[in-house]
Amino acid sequence: MAYSVNTYSVKKWDLGELFPSFASPDLQAAFDNVEEQVLSFEGIRGKLQPDLHADQFLEFVRASESMRRIINRIYVFAALSFAADTQDQIAQTYMARVQQFAATMQNRTLFFSLWWKELDDQNAERLMSSAGDYRYYLEELRHMKPYTLSEPEEKVINLKDVTGASALINLYDSITNRYVFKLEVDGEVKELTRAQLQPYIQGPDPELRARAYQELYRVFGEDGPILGQMYQTLARDWHNENIGMRKFGSPMSVRNVANDIPDEAVNVLLDVTKKNAGIFQRYFKLKARQLGLPSGKLRRYDIYAPLAKSDKAFEFDTAAKMVLESFSGFEPKVGELAQRVFDQDHLDSEVRKGKQGGAFCASINPEDTPYVLMNFTGRARDVATLAHELGHAIHAMLASHHSTFTFHSSLPLAETASTFGEMMLTEKLLAEEPDESVRRDILFKQMDDAFATILRQIYFAIFERDAHAMIQKNASIDDLSAAYLENLKEQFGDSVELSDEFKWEWVSIPHIYHTPFYVYAYAFGQLLVFSLYQQFRAEGDAFKPKYLKILSAGGSEAPAKILGDAGIDIRSAKFWQGGFDVIDKLVGELERL
């Protein structure tokens, strides 16, 4: 057995490894340490000449990494404390302080990256050739050169972001995470957080499902005019800075450049997905028949409905062991790495009021065990979420031999290990389940997830693209809601019955506020993993080193290069279609069952 047997229970994480508390002298010392290092770094300004010696250059890069490492620790400590309780005033104040501090320090050291971007190609190549693991990071900085402004302009943007876009995002989180949802269950009105509402939204009772969804969008819809205004402002800010000043080709290509994914690859992914919407529509018709719905048509409320009457509840310990066993079954080392997250108390699984909803994994510096936040309510879906987030954690840990600048994978590859983790869990469940009806339930869930990560996310990205364009033409919030409903109609065709309150769904999606155009990364990751899993089934053990190599590359090379080495061409429609062929086959099997 690759992992030791412990008993795990739902709990809050322990951030003590970062800093003991906000009051701790260590935290103040960390701030002071950065200031000292920045002060000394400012002294190198005069030494930056084109003929700079390679050793000296490397010393400067290391010095900038050292400052970044401390800021990462401070930043993650504040951000995780805030996520653990978004209503905690101290955490909220620190979050603002750290953002301010990081922007100020970044401004004082900005001259270095600006010099680097301006340096002639020949000398840049000379310096990069001996920069080892920093090479890709340095290359990427230079890729940003066409979109980089002057030093004073960059400084103003950094400072204005702290009190502008970033502040607005913090405010969005504070407002939406304090929502209370009222739902009558068995004659009793319950007051629920969004995470607590989720089991009813995806639960077995059709009437309760509908009411839970209606309550979700009643609450978000009531604030729709405010949340929508925040979105309009963020989209305008995105446009003003990135299109107006930096001259990116389109709002989405800002993300593509940051991801180092060619626009054409993203466009092919979007087009191929749209063409395959019919597979999911076929699935929804099948699901309506299986659920035996009176109207014969799936309502939007029923998309995630379980086929089995009762959604089996999982103890946290069982869930933890299922995930660890499935990881170890694939590769013992992967299970061992995941177990560290539990053993070091880096996992916040408890449901609490004010705690951020959803789930995420935060990696800090290469040698740190990442932190995972989730809201565990005992459903099968939570077990999948646990596998997903631990997948992220092992991805970061497998890349721990890289620098702080290069261990983080680019966003589209960031969903590889997480999605693969879910897949390993599903395979284990299917392999061990003798009951045909439970197996069928698992397969349907897999299709629900494929919908949620592929079609749904790509249509979010399409909505973002449309919404950003509409806001430039002064679209109102109602216009945006109407466009969102149209987007859903195209996505579902005649396979799903939509009700009007779903027009508010877009104001409830944190990603489109936090990280515009992030969402296609999910579809990218899931389709890639379907394709990788096909290879795993065909090649068995021979596949493992190839897969682990993709993960351990982290962000040390271009995604197209990392995948190209594994024989994958992300620019080709054929590659993406391959992922949909797997889904098509799965639906075909379900239709025959």
Ligand SMILES: [Zn+2]
């Ligand atoms: Zn993820």
